[in-house]
Amino acid sequence: xxxxxxAPVLANSGMLAAGLVNTLKLTATALAFGVPLGLGLALLxxxxxxxxSLPAGFVVEFFRTTPPLVQLFWxxxxxxxxxxxxxxxxxxxxxxxxxxxxxxFAEVFRAGIVSIDRGQSEAARALGMSGAxxxxxxxxxxxxxxxxxxxxERSIELMKTTTLVATxxxxxxxxxxxxxxxxxxxPLEVFTVTxxxxxxxxxxxxxxxxxxxxxxxxxxxxTVH
Amino acid sequence: xxxxxxxxLNGIAASTLALALPITARAQAxxxxxxxxxxxxLRIGVTQAPPWFSKDPKTGEWSSGFGISMGxxxxxxxxxxxxxxxxxxxxxxAALQANKIDIMFMLDATPERAQAVDFPQTPLLYYSLAVLxxxxxxxxxxxxxxxxxxxxxxxQASSMDKFVTENTPNATIQRFPGNAEAIAxxxxxxxxxxxxxxxxxxVARKTLGTGKIVVPKPAKFQASSxxxxxDDKPFRDFVDNTFATHYKSGQTQKWYExxxxxxxxxxxxxxPVMKEML
Amino acid sequence: xxxxxxxxxxxxxxEALLAGAAGTLRIFxxxxxxxxxxxxLVGLGRYSKRKRIYLPASAFVEFFRNTPVLVQILWFYxxxxxxxxxxxxxxxxxxxxxxxxxxxxxxxxFRGGIQSLERGQWEGAQALGMTQGQTMRRVILPxxxxxxxxxLTNRAxxxxxxxxxxxxxxxxELLQQGKLIASIHYNPIEAYTVIALLFFVFLYPLVQATYxxxxxxxxxx
Numbered sequence: 001x002x003x004x005x006x007a008p009v010l011a012n013s014g015m016l017a018a019g020l021v022n023t024l025k026l027t028a029t030a031l032a033f034g035v036p037l038g039l040g041l042a043l044l045x046x047x048x049x050x051x052x053s054l055p056a057g058f059v060v061e062f063f064r065t066t067p068p069l070v071q072l073f074w075x076x077x078x079x080x081x082x083x084x085x086x087x088x089x090x091x092x093x094x095x096x097x098x099x100x101x102x103x104x105f106a107e108v109f110r111a112g113i114v115s116i117d118r119g120q121s122e123a124a125r126a127l128g129m130s131g132a133x134x135x136x137x138x139x140x141x142x143x144x145x146x147x148x149x150x151x152x153e154r155s156i157e158l159m160k161t162t163t164l165v166a167t168x169x170x171x172x173x174x175x176x177x178x179x180x181x182x183x184x185x186x187p188l189e190v191f192t193v194t195x196x197x198x199x200x201x202x203x204x205x206x207x208x209x210x211x212x213x214x215x216x217x218x219x220x221x222x223t224v225h
Numbered sequence: 226x227x228x229x230x231x232x233x234l235n236g237i238a239a240s241t242l243a244l245a246l247p248i249t250a251r252a253q254a255x256x257x258x259x260x261x262x263x264x265x266x267l268r269i270g271v272t273q274a275p276p277w278f279s280k281d282p283k284t285g286e287w288s289s290g291f292g293i294s295m296g297x298x299x300x301x302x303x304x305x306x307x308x309x310x311x312x313x314x315x316x317x318x319a320a321l322q323a324n325k326i327d328i329m330f331m332l333d334a335t336p337e338r339a340q341a342v343d344f345p346q347t348p349l350l351y352y353s354l355a356v357l358x359x360x361x362x363x364x365x366x367x368x369x370x371x372x373x374x375x376x377x378x379x380x381q382a383s384s385m386d387k388f389v390t391e392n393t394p395n396a397t398i399q400r401f402p403g404n405a406e407a408i409a410x411x412x413x414x415x416x417x418x419x420x421x422x423x424x425x426x427x428v429a430r431k432t433l434g435t436g437k438i439v440v441p442k443p444a445k446f447q448a449s450s451x452x453x454x455x456d457d458k459p460f461r462d463f464v465d466n467t468f469a470t471h472y473k474s475g476q477t478q479k480w481y482e483x484x485x486x487x488x489x490x491x492x493x494x495x496x497p498v499m500k501e502m503l
Numbered sequence: 504x505x506x507x508x509x510x511x512x513x514x515x516x517x518e519a520l521l522a523g524a525a526g527t528l529r530i531f532x533x534x535x536x537x538x539x540x541x542x543x544l545v546g547l548g549r550y551s552k553r554k555r556i557y558l559p560a561s562a563f564v565e566f567f568r569n570t571p572v573l574v575q576i577l578w579f580y581x582x583x584x585x586x587x588x589x590x591x592x593x594x595x596x597x598x599x600x601x602x603x604x605x606x607x608x609x610x611x612x613f614r615g616g617i618q619s620l621e622r623g624q625w626e627g628a629q630a631l632g633m634t635q636g637q638t639m640r641r642v643i644l645p646x647x648x649x650x651x652x653x654x655l656t657n658r659a660x661x662x663x664x665x666x667x668x669x670x671x672x673x674x675x676e677l678l679q680q681g682k683l684i685a686s687i688h689y690n691p692i693e694a695y696t697v698i699a700l701l702f703f704v705f706l707y708p709l710v711q712a713t714y715x716x717x718x719x720x721x722x723x724x
Contacts, residue, residue, distance in 0.1 A: 002585055065706045066699045067664040070678055074699060077406075077685070078692040080413040087415060089399065160571040167573075167671055169378075169399040169410070174574060179400070182315035182382035185322065185341040187581035195574050202569040273686050282519035282683055285675065311593075311673035316581065323584040405686030412689055432689045 008184035009193050019176030027159045030097035038105025045110055063103035069164050072096045076168045089170040101158050108150045112143035152209040156202060257327050257460035266308040267300040270317045270329040274404040275428045276484040277331045292330040294480040299467055313402050315382030318342055321454050332452040333384040343455050345465040348448030350477050350498035354388060355440045357426045358418035367441045371395045378407040378416035385420045427495055428488060512688035513697045523680030527666045533598050534662050538605025545606055546613025567607035573668050576600035580672045597669035609658050616651035617643060656713040
C-alpha cells in the first residue's frame with residue numbers, strides 16, 4: 001500500500017509558486033509580442049504584393065506545421081550558435097513562443113478580417129478613406145470583436161505549450177516540479193499537486209473565456225456557428 | 226464536483242486504459258538477485274554521457290561506455306542478459322524505487338541519496354570535478370566562478386549540481402536534464418562553463434574543439450559509486466565484490482581506457498580513474 | 504561564429520532517422536485510434552441526458568483539456584507506477600497522456616457535430632418508424648461525421664505534432680533521434696534544422712489536403 005506523504009511538497013511550496021510566476025511571466029511576454037507580430041503577419045499575408053505575402057505565408061505555415069518542441073530546441077541550442085548572441089533561457093523561450101503563437105494569431109486575424117463583409121471596406125473607400133484607414137477604422141475594430149474568443153482560446157493553448165520549457169533550463173512550474181520530485185524522491189505527490197495547480201489556473205482562465213463568449217453572443221456578435 | 230472526485234475519476238480512467246495496454250507484471254517476490262534470475266536480465270540505468278554510457282545512432286543500442294562494459298561483465302557473471310533502460314541522473318533514483326532498473330552506475334554516494342537508496346562500500350572509480358570553460362574565462366579556483374556574471378551549466382540533480390549549488394551559489398546556474406544538454410548549452414554560448422567530472426569533459430572537448438578543461442582548486446577528487454534499492458544485502462554484497470575485483474585487477478581502468486581509445490583520445494594523456502595511479 | 508558545419512553526420516545515420524520516423528508514426532497511430540475512439544464515447548456521454556453519464560464525461564473533458572499534455576505524460580511515467588503493480592513504459596506513458604488529451608478535445612468535436620444537426624432530422628426519422636438507436640446510426644452520425652471531419656483532421660495533425668513530447672520520457676521518435684545525433688556530433692543547428700524540415704515536408708501536404716477537404720465539404724452543403 002503506497003504511503004502518501006504531501007509534507008515535502010507543502011514544505012517546498014515556495015519553489016512551485018516561483019515556478020508558477022515564471023510560467024505566467026513567459027505566457028504574458030509571448031502574448032505581448034505574439035499578438036502584434038501576428039497582426040503584422042496577417043496584414044502581410046493579405047497584401048496584394050506577392051513579395052510580401054509569400055514569405056509571410058511561409059513563416060506562418062512553417063511555424064504552425066512544425067512541432068513547438070522542435071522549434072524550442074532549435075531556438076535554444078542552434079540559434080545562439082548562428083547569431084552569436086547571448087540569450088538567457090527566458091529570452092530564448094520568449095522568442096520561441098512569441099513567433100510560434102504569432103503564426104496562430106496571424107491565422108485568427110486573417111480569418112477575422114476576411115470574415116468582415118467586403119461591402120464594409122468598399123463603403124469606407126467610397127467615403128474617401130484610404131485602404132489603410134478603412135482597415136484601421138472600419139474592418140479591424142469589427143474583426144477584433146469577433147476574434148476575441150479565438151484569441152483567448154489561443155492564449156490558453158499558449159499557457160499549456162509553455163510547459164515545454166521544462167525540458168530546457170527555464171525554471172517554469174513544470175521544471176520546478178521536476179526539481180522537487182528529484183530532490184524529495186516523491187514524484188507521485190509532486191506531479192499530482194503540479195497537475196492540479198495547472199488545472200485550477202487554466203480552468204479558471206477558460207471559465208473567463210466562456211463568460212466573454214456568452215457576453216459577445218448576447219450582444220449580437222455570435223461566434224457559435 | 227469536488228477535486229477529490231475529479232482526481233479519482235482521473236485515476237480510474239488512467240488505470241482502465243493502462244490495463245488495456247500490454248502489461249509487464251513487476252516481479253514482486255524476492256530480493257533483486259532473485260528477480261534478476263527470474264527475469265533473465267540485469268537492468269541498468271543509462272543516459273547519454275560518454276565515457277560512461279553511449280548510444281550508437283545506427284543500431285539504437287547502448288553499445289559503448291564504461292558503464293556498459295561493467296554492466297555486461299556483471300550480467301554474464303549472473304548468467305543473464307544485459308538490459309538498458311534510459312533515465313536521467315535526476316530520475317535514476319525514482320527509477321530504482323519504481324523497480325524500473327536494478328542498478329545505476331556512476332551515481333555518487335551523498336547523504337540525501339542514501340536516504341532513498343543504498344550504495345556499496347567499495348568505490349567504483351575515482352575522478353575529479355572539473356569545468357570546461359570558455360578559453361577567455363579566468364578560472365583557477367572555484368571562487369573565480371562564484372559570480373553572477375558566470376553562467377554554469379550542470380545536469381539537474383547530479384552531484385555536480387549539488388556541488389556547484391553549495392559552493393558557487395552566486396553563479397548563474399542553469400540546470401538541464403542531462404550531460405548532453407548541459408554541454409550543448411556551453412556550445413551554444415549560453416553558458417560560460419559546463420561542470421562535469423573530467424572524463425566526460427575530455428570527450429566533449431575533443432569534439433567541440435574549443436574551450437579549456439580546468440580542475441579548479443581546491444580540487445574535488447572523489448569516488449563514484451552505484452545506486453541500489455534499499456535493504457537488499459545479498460545484491461549489495463554482490464555489487465561490492467564485483468567492484469572490488471575489477472578495481473584491484475585493473476579491469477576498471479582498462480575499460481575506461483578502451484573507451485577513450487575508441488573515441489580517439491590518448492589514455493596516457495588523460496587522468497586515470499584509479500586513485501593509486503595518480 | 505566558429506561552428507564546424509556538419510550536415511553529413513545527420514545524413515550519415517539514416518538508420519537513426521528511420522528508427523525515429525517509425526517511432527513517431529507508431530505513437531501517432533496508437534494515439535489517433537485511442538484518442539478518437541475514446542473521444543466518441545466521451546462525446547456521446549456528454550450528449551446523454553442521464554446525469555450519471557453526463558457528469559463523469561464532463562469532468563473528464565474539463566480535466567484533460569485544461570492540463571498540459573507534458574504534465575500528464577510525466578505523471579503517467581513517474582507518478583502512476585508508484586500506485587500500480589506493473590511497469591509503465593515510455594510509450595505507454597506518452598500514449599496515455601496524448602490519447603486522453605485528444606479524447607477530451609475530440610469528444611467535444613463529436614458532441615458539437617451531433618448537436619448541430621437539426622431536430623427535423625430526428626422527427627423525420629421517427630416518423631419513418633426508426634428507433635432512437637437506428638436514427639443515431641443511420642441518419643445523425645453519418646451527417647455529423649461529414650461536419651466534424653475538418654475539426655477531426657486538425658486534431659489528427661495536432662496529435663502528430665504532440666508525438667515529439669514523448670521524447671521527454673526518452674521514447675525513440677524523430678526529435679529524440681535529433682537530440683541523440685546533436686549530442687554525439689555536437690551539431691545542433693544541422694540536426695534540429697533537419698528534424699524541423701522533415702516534419703514540415705511531411706505535414707505541410709497533409710495540412711493543404713485538409714484545406715481542400717474542408718472546401719469540398721462546404722460545397723456539398
